[in-house]
Amino acid sequence: xSSDEFRPLNENSLVEYIKAxxxxxxKLGDVSQLDNLQIKEVGDxxxxxxxxxxxPSGSVVIKQAxxxxxxxxxxxxxxxxxxxxxxxxxxxEARLCPNHVPEVYHFDRVxxxxxxxxxxxxxxxxxxxxxxxxxxxxxxxxxxxxKDAEAVREDNILKLExxxxxxxxxxxxxxxxxxxxxxxxxxxxxxxxQLIDPEFAFYGPMGFDVGxxxxxxxxxxFSQDGHVDHENDRKTYKKWILRTVAExxxxxxxxxTALWDEHKxxxxxAYLPAIYNTPELQQLVKQKFMNDLFHDTLGFGAxxxxxxxxxxxHVEDFESIKDAGKRADCExxxxxxxxxxxxxxxxxxxxxxxxxVPEQRGGYPSTGQCCSLSGQ
Numbered sequence: 057x058s059s060d061e062f063r064p065l066n067e068n069s070l071v072e073y074i075k076a077x078x079x080x081x082x083k084l085g086d087v088s089q090l091d092n093l094q095i096k097e098v099g100d101x102x103x104x105x106x107x108x109x110x111x112p113s114g115s116v117v118i119k120q121a122x123x124x125x126x127x128x129x130x131x132x133x134x135x136x137x138x139x140x141x142x143x144x145x146x147x148x149e150a151r152l153c154p155n156h157v158p159e160v161y162h163f164d165r166v167x168x169x170x171x172x173x174x175x176x177x178x179x180x181x182x183x184x185x186x187x188x189x190x191x192x193x194x195x196x197x198x199x200x201x202x203k204d205a206e207a208v209r210e211d212n213i214l215k216l217e218x219x220x221x222x223x224x225x226x227x228x229x230x231x232x233x234x235x236x237x238x239x240x241x242x243x244x245x246x247x248x249x250q251l252i253d254p255e256f257a258f259y260g261p262m263g264f265d266v267g268x269x270x271x272x273x274x275x276x277x278f279s280q281d282g283h284v285d286h287e288n289d290r291k292t293y294k295k296w297i298l299r300t301v302a303e304x305x306x307x308x309x310x311x312x313t314a315l316w317d318e319h320k321x322x323x324x325x326a327y328l329p330a331i332y333n334t335p336e337l338q339q340l341v342k343q344k345f346m347n348d349l350f351h352d353t354l355g356f357g358a359x360x361x362x363x364x365x366x367x368x369x370h371v372e373d374f375e376s377i378k379d380a381g382k383r384a385d386c387e388x389x390x391x392x393x394x395x396x397x398x399x400x401x402x403x404x405x406x407x408x409x410x411x412x413v414p415e416q417r418g419g420y421p422s423t424g425q426c427c428s429l430s431g432q
Contacts, residue, residue, distance in 0.1 A: 065105060065120050067095045074109065079162035080118070084111030102127040102369045103134065103255070116161060121255070127369065128193065135174045138255045139163070145257035148232065157251050175235065175256045176226075183363045184222035188215055193368040200384030204391055205366045217398050221355050229259035237265040238272040238360075238371075263352025266308060271357035271394075273301050275364055275371050277413070278390035282377035298413065305353070305407040309346060316342055351401050358398035365391045 063069065074080045075090055084090060089112050099106035105120040121139040125132035143163040150157045186194055188209055196205045208214065234241065235256025243250040277297040280290040320338065321329060332338050364371050365387045374390075377383035393413065404412055 064122065065107070065118075070095060070107060070109070070118065074118075077162055080109075080116055083114045083116050083161060084109065085113040099126070103138075117158070132193075134178070138175050141175070141257050142253065142255035145232065145234075145254035149251070149254065156249055176258055176260075179235065179256060180222060180225065182368050183359055184218055184225065187363050187367045188218060191368075194366055195368065195370075196366045197374075197380055197384040197387055200381060201366070201387060201391075204388055208362065208366055208391070208395070211395065213399055214395055217355065218359060221352075221359055221398075224261050224352065225264060225356075228261040230262045231259065232257060233260045233262060233265045235260065235264070237268045239269065239276065240272075242269075261352055261356070263349050264356045266305070266349075267353040267356030267358075268360045269357075270301055270304060270353065271360035271364075272371065273297055273304070274357065274393065274413075275361055275390055276373045277301075278393065279371075279373035279377065279386050282374070282379070282382045282386040302408050305350070309350075313342060313346065347405070350405075350407075354397055354401035354404065358394040358401070361390060361394035362398070365394075 065073065071090060071093060074084065074093070081090060084093060094110040096108045097105060098108055099119075103126050104122060105126075107118045107120075109116050109118060119139070119142075121136040121142075122134065123136050124130045124134055140163075143160050146157055146160050150159065182193070185191075190209065194205070196202075234251065234254045235258055236253060237251075241251060241253045243252060274297075277294055280294050280297075284290050320327075327338070327341050332341055363369075365374070374383055374387055377386065397412070
């Protein structure tokens with residue numbers, strides 16, 4: 057929501073706002089019952105306030121876009137217009153995939169539409185720029201990772217690869233992407249999977265979304281040794297994470313190529329049948345496209361990992377390791393892996409290649425192995 061004069065919501069003002077907004081109040085109960093709403097602020101991200109509101113008849117989630125970076129403060133201003141793009145993206149995603157995105161009940165539209173430039177610029181800064189230079193916003197587990205952070209800033213090969221990824225991010229409008237697709241953006245129950253928070257949505261490279269999700273899974277994998285105790289050695293959970301990495305890419309590849317084949321004679325003009333006029337040639341261009349997409353995915357995933365270790369915003373998987381030395385050891389292994397993956401991604405052809413994860417020399421666990429998310 058937005059207004060000409062910004063006011064952060066609190067429990068009292070939120071109740072008044074709900075009462076004045078029929079699209080919300082009708083989901084929660086009669087007007088006479090709205091003074092006793094249960095309200096909990098649950099925003100644990102870097103940008104917004106997020107409230108879960110429960111009433112006699114149901115519940116809603118209300119999100120307020122702040123005009124600054126929440127985790128930094130007013131010294132880092134942000135546009136509130138990003139909420140418009142989030143709501144618009146959710147509605148478009150609901151049209152295409154209604155079972156897996158939350159329904160938008162209400163949105164206070166901003167007065168003037170513009171491109172989602174500021175959020176893209178933020179991504180360019182925090183993912184592709186700040187970690188590779190001295191920045192007031194960078195942080196890491198100091199002093200343990202001081203030399204590691206310096207090594208990132210002095211790695212010229214790494215910088216060249218990041219420059220290429222940044223160019224791809226800015227220039228390749230392949231699809232409407234989420235733009236901030238990490239494990240915290242996926243809400244899962246036994247019966248439902250929902251994708252939330254597409255406020256960074258724009259037309260960009262598909263590998264950025266897929267890579268971001270895989271990068272967060274790899275971060276979770278490398279963090280597990282910091283959570284080991286006498287009751288749980290985390291080995292089973294680590295196998296589950298790697299299996300999920302493999303299944304994520306393989307299922308995406310399977311469904312994407314199936315849709316490619318289904319629509320190969322459609323209206324798209326990238327690969328005209330008159331030019332790619334044999335089954336063999338059509339197969340070659342499809343393989344080349346998927347190969348490039350795979351390498352984009354690995355590169356973007358690695359870049360997201362690096363920024364979560366030496367950049368402004370980190371992940372709870374590491375942050376919740378109380379012993380700073382132990383946390384730094386886990387982060388260093390993840391950082392070394394990410395640097396390798398970013399620089400050497402083109403040598404990998406399959407997500408399950410044994411030498412992709414140095415600690416996993418025996419290969420990835422097979423899909424026949426089963427373990428539970430409750431390992432964390």
